[in-house]
Amino acid sequence: MTLSSLTSTIAVTSKDVGLTLREVSVSYRSPGRPAVRAVAGVSLRVQPGQVVGLVGESGCGKSTLGKAAVGLLKPSSGAVEFDGRPVAPLGLRSRPTTQRGLQMVFQDPYASLNPRRRVGEQISDAVVLAGGTRDKGRGVARELLERVGLPAEFADRFPHEFSGGQRQRIAIARVLAAEPTCIVADEPIAALDASAQASVANLLLELARERNVGLLFISHDLSIVRQIADTVAVMYLGTVVESGPTDQVWAEPRHPYSKALIAAVPRADGSGELPVDLPGDVPDPAFPPAGCRFHPRCPIAVDACADDEPVLVEFLPRRRAACSVLAPNLKKVG
Template identity: 50%
Template sequence: MTTLKPAAGPAPAPADGSAPPLVSVRDLTMTFPGKRSATGRRGAPVRAVDGISFDLAAGETLGLVGESGCGKSTTGRMLVRLLEPTSGSITFDGRDVTHLSQGALRPLRRHLQMVFQDPHSSLNPRQTVARIISDPLLVQGWAAGDARRRAAELMDLVGLIPEHIDRYPHEFSGGQAQRIGIARSLATSPRLVVADEPVSALDVSVQAQIVNLMERLRRELGLAYVFIAHDLSVVKRVSDRVAVMYLGRIVEIGDKKSLYEDPQHPYTRALLSAVPLPDPAAERRRERITLLGDPPSPAAPPPGCSFHPRCPKAQPLCKTERPALTVAAAGPATREVACHFPGD
């Protein structure tokens, strides 16, 4: 099987804080204008992402989890500059890329790639696999012959038959199509890949294959991932650290092991209580936390802590003062939590 070299540039650094982060996000927000009604009046603006901050080391995988509509996908699209942030900053490899023009951003595009949720809708049905995978290379100035050979190498790398390079997306299964999407994202030897629900549209057996593939590629190529998902079992399998989002904000972030074993935020505890356990006896013994009501609208968030209308341990303080993301545990398993009353 073909082995490709990592992208040119600084070598991947360990995710232990000993080197500057590959990606640094500070106070990032994204506000969309409200929809117009039938009478022409525009509704309240929607604050999809509300001031999030985190760092990502080279070679690290950060899992981003939360309910639908919490701002996960919007965050991922801002990281690769498919969306222009409303405010805040995104620094990639020491360079502020928040508001770079398309011309200034083009040389950096090769280092920032994305894998989309639905493999078939993200692949052009009128193009062959050869063209789909080699397009990013052609944009970067590669010769057509070299780009085609690279596409064949990538197909082999992701477990597809290179001889199928002239087929069209509809001739592949969902899992194979997602492998094509991964191959396309790797074409330019990126350093950061944002994977937006990359396995949610696939069968369980195929999910395991894609997750194992992405893990192997991370080890071989030194990739950094932002892995967006709502399946906490998958996130636990692939991530080094996990960030939990609720209504556009990160409410808990930290080391995967400590977060799963001892969640500090009530919302994190509720999410983890819904993850099935492989042991039937343990599954019967544990208490399932059921949240009441639906998540508030990002167009009209509640005052104070945005989670307080559904929180089983909300106090009067939670209704008036929004908690900041602060360190709840130090040391190797550093954890930050946005809660006035973290823990049990």
């Protein structure tokens, strides 16, 4: 299982199965302000059965990237492909049947369900849209509710009758009704209380393993990502600064920002390094620093960091970091 920048030709072969982002950038424009480049040239891949964690502080572009991955936002440059075919923007009411296997779980379980419809009806919509009957959809809805840990009879209730954790399980059941092969989960536990967070995260992991579904798990919670993700990509101000197998990145982060994030995660036993006190604040993405975006806060920055924008370089198999200070001793990714 890999997390990498991908190159060249698109042909529908086994290697193209899954979700692929190639040098994706997304910009926002508003009157009287410069364009905000929320995502700046990010490449990654999510294959069936693989859990990829995408982490970083609030405002780093994680959610924007997730929305671009499923077609809710149109990239300003780069390409998004699912099973070797371009992901079409979702400006129309209908979604191409080739993209039915690409689904999204949203952050807010209170806003992602229609309050005026019974949850069983909402879950069954995917079955009906695929050509099944409403009766078949109701049966599928009851089965899926049980699979996500809720009683089948909950299908007849309305969203307001459930807690946040239960609503998120219902949202996951609705996604499963479309029989996805890849799920983008955008901060799926952030709005939940502590008791529900681990159970919902573990449910997503179980479903990914059980159904061989690729999962892009977007979160600012590194401790959860550490538990469920096979590989991880760390974002800062719209760019990926480090990626690799989760256990390796956690045990020995190389990029200064990754080190600061991991050092800040509390350990139950009190072990670990002292948090790194990074100077200053995260810059305004409308006015990103020249050169390396992290250099104004970086403890190892040199003068050249203000001029040179780093690229991801490989220093171990499947381990990459974007740092001009580290780069001279490392092999550049092809």
